[in-house]
Amino acid sequence: MRASIVCGLFATALMVGCGAPVEQDEEPQLATQESPIPDCSGLHDATNYYSDAAHTNLIGIRGCYCGSWSTWGKTSIYAEQNLDC
Template identity: 35%
Template structure:
């Protein structure tokens, strides 16, 4: 009985480690800031695959996809 419980716990722990993770989320843009988040296909930042721009007037412009490889630009309005 104890062996089965230990085996089940080991399988559950392994399953949790093997779960895929979601791409990193960009940090929210602060009030009174103009923010541009650029998403890249790889860690070398060679190919842009998407952009999210939040303007000072609240306009939101988004195109392309997201990934874990981001570059964030923030500027006060």
């Protein structure tokens, strides 16, 4: 009987835990962070994004486009390297 009481108290102590509740860190405010734009002068490493597998409708570009950083539109699974420069 005494052993079951001790085990019950021990199990309750494990469920309750010790000390104050742990505070969670706030999520970082990524919208307010500033990062330098990469220098890509002299480079050309852009990707075109299309809305379909036939690559008929360009919906966005990401990367170094003709020596300057370019990012517009949307991305998709239909992509190809942009070699126009």
